[in-house]
Amino acid sequence: MGPVARKTPIVAIATATGSAGVGVIRISGENLSKITEALCKKLPKPRTATLINLVNQTGQTIDSCLAILFPAPASFTGEDVLELQCHGGAQLLELVLARCLELGRAEGLSIAQPGEFSLRAFLNGKIDLAQAEAIADLISAQSGAAVMGAARSLQGQFSQDINALVDELTQLRILVESTLDFPEEEIEFLENAHAKERLAAIQHQVKQLELSANQGRILRDGxxxxxxxxxxxxxxxxxxxxxxxxxxxxxxxxxxxxxxxxxxxxxxxxxxxxxxxxxxxxxxxxxxxxxxxxxxxxxxxxDxxxxxxxxxxxxxxxxxxxxxxxxxxxxxxxxxxxxxxxxxxxxxxxxxxxxxxxxxxxxxxxxxxxxxxxxxxxxVGWQQGQEDVVISRRRHIDCLLKASAALEKAEGFAQDGNRSLELFAEELRLAQDHLGQITGRLLPDDLLGKIFSQFCIGK
Ligand SMILES: Nc1nc2c(ncn2[C@@H]2O[C@H](COP(=O)(O)OP(=O)(O)OP(=O)(O)O)[C@@H](O)[C@H]2O)c(=O)[nH]1
Ligand SMILES: [Mg+2]
Structure with a gap:
């Protein structure tokens, strides 16, 4: 089961298990002031590293660590976020985590599910779905080129292209749907509005995105x-x-x-x-x-x-x-x-x-x-020297293919002698829905859960 949208605060060890110089514990919640005060004695200055002495129930020091508070909405998740930079020992981090849970019990603090921080960032509009996926891909990237591709996706390069197409489709749909009420004008409509040319341009762009998404998928999956x-x-x-x-x-x-x-x-x-x-x-x-x-x-x-x-x-x-x-x-x-x-x-x-x-x-x-x-x-169709490839997934390609198929149908209706504007409009709407699923504008909840559950905990 994927993560569900919860309101209570969550906590997780955000760094990999094992020994390291530093280990990070991350807490996110709508209002973390009580938990933060309990952990840090007083509220640290926002976005400033503050040295704190973290003690256990009997007052003994567990670790001296840096606390950084990111008050909502200027944080990764869009909620209050508290990060504790501790020494990076696996057992030490477990003790700190247990102490956080103890102090946050009254507030309902619980361990984050896989991908739950990213899910909250998505639900709060901090990033779109393609960007959330890019975070996971950035972390699991298997080559330097894959890192760069994921970084470009995370910056929103892929999402911008998709959003531009969705906007084009919106414009075309507005034209078509406003004509639906005036059937006598339908015949002229497609010519006057250059609808066919505009559709062809959109189709061309979807095909280009399909090609580049395939490159991005090869880079991600190998x-x-x-x-x-x-x-x-x-x-x-x-x-x-x-x-x-x-x-x-x-x-x-x-x-x-x-x-x-x-x-x-x-x-x-x-x-x-x-x-x-x-x-x-x-x-x-x-x-x-x-x-x-x-x-x-x-x-x-x-392959x-x-x-x-x-x-x-x-x-x-x-x-x-x-x-x-x-x-x-x-x-x-x-x-x-x-x-x-x-x-x-x-x-x-x-x-x-x-x-x-x-x-x-x-x-x-x-x-x-x-x-x-x-x-x-x-x-496998890899074109060398592609500096601008953005990382992408099978899911994105499937959405693009479905959008392509809907646009092709729309084209058929536009060419049909007994052209039906209603069917034309419906296929445009479907194409737009499929594109919207890439950035998560329109996505069934179960699919959302499935995508985020593949992330690791603390992300
Ligand atoms: N001259 C020459 N000998 C080769 C070359 N490649 C492999 N060999 C030799 O061919 C023999 C078999 O090589 P392997 O790599 O074990 O062959 P394999 O296909 O893995 O064999 P199996 O594991 O038994 O299926 C070895 O003695 C290799 O040294 C080559 O390019 N030139
Ligand atoms: Mg062999």
Missing amino acids: IRTTLVGAPNVGKSSLLNQLAGEELAIVTPVAGTTRDRIRESITIDGVPIHITDTAGLRETLDEVEAKGIERSWDAIATS LIIFMDALDTNNPINQVNEGMLHNKVLSAMPTTCQALHVLNKVDIAGSTPIPGGVIAISAKTGDGIPELKRAILQS
């Missing part, structure tokens, strides 16, 4: 890439080559890798989550068979399959079987999954001609690896 092929073709060697370290065991024995081995790297700032798998073949070995089952499972949950071949005598299966295996892998992939065909060991392949569409590499010498890296990014 590419789940699985190395697949017959035993001994060099899958583990390629993993090691891409990761730049000896992660997986490599031997001339076919069937070396038994379990899936995972490692994340980045190419051009894009996170690539690589899974090395057990070579695919018929086997009587029970352990290897289990490993091969897992290889097929990995194929089913990938990209790198199918590997190798032209060397150690490769235990012949080319005919290799082709059959390739087809079997291609048909086991999810429909959204991309595939690359790689031929390994070109260092010993001699003058063997390389078939078209195949990327020739040597996992041993590193030949062809830069080309493979480029192909990995291209395969």
Whole structure:
């Protein structure tokens, strides 16, 4: 269950567990004066670091810490917020948290649910939904480029584009709906108001946003890439080559890798989550068979399959079987999954001609690896050198696609000889609703709970 909108004050340890120089406890509530006075002895000056001595029930010092009070509405949540910067010990912070709960009991102070601080910020209009999501994405960003993309979203770059589109749609709807009451003018209306041109411009902008949101999603989620092929073709060697370290065991024995081995790297700032798998073949070995089952499972949950071949005598299966295996892998992939065909060991392949569409590499010498890296990014539609990508999620893309579909329908109604302005207006309204869901202007409560419950506590 997601967080519900509560009125009572909340508290949480806002920093990661473990030992650190500083650990922060955050409290938020509509009126924190009583709790603050109980903790700090007197109300600290707003937005000023004040050294306080935090004591337990019997008057013994738990910690000397800095208290900073952000009175409503100029705070992260829009409520009164009190932050205590303590020493960063896990047990120490637990004691401080327990003391806060003790002193705040009369006020109904309780531990925050995951994402509840951000939810309050959203409900109080401090940030919109896309920005709240950007906070979570900023914290979990897996590369420097993803951090920058999330920061741009948090600044509101993505939301501004969406809001501009929603405003355009509002203008168009006002025109259309004000004409609905005058049916005799309908025929001329679309021409006079340049409605079709305006619709086309909006459609174009939604398509552009779809493209850039897809870039943002790749940056956020990365590419789940699985190395697949017959035993001994060099899958583990390629993993090691891409990761730049000896992660997986490599031997001339076919069937070396038994379990899936995972490692994340980045190419051009894009996170690539690589899974090395057990070579695919018929086997009587029970352990290897289990490993091969897992290889097929990995194929089913990938964004990209790198199918590997190798032209060397150690490769235990012949080319005919290799082709059959390739087809079997291609048909086991999810429909959204991309595939690359790689031929390994070109260092010993001699003058063997390389078939078209195949990327020739040597996992041993590193030949062809830069080309493979480029192909990995291209395969999922990543365009290099995008400095202005804003982080985005599957949810945003789904909303954009739904808006696109509604606009297409609207276009159909506009072109229809028996054009119906009412249906045209209705599709515009639907498109606007879908766009509004991105920034949370219009969002069902259950969906809101679901989104914020994925945040961590203290955020
Ligand atoms: N000459 C040459 N040998 C390679 C290359 N890549 C891998 N090998 C050798 O091929 C053998 C098998 O390599 P692995 O990386 O273990 O192959 P694998 O596909 O992971 O094999 P399984 O785990 O058994 O499925 C090892 O002896 C490697 O040293 C290459 O590019 N050139
Ligand atoms: Mg292996």
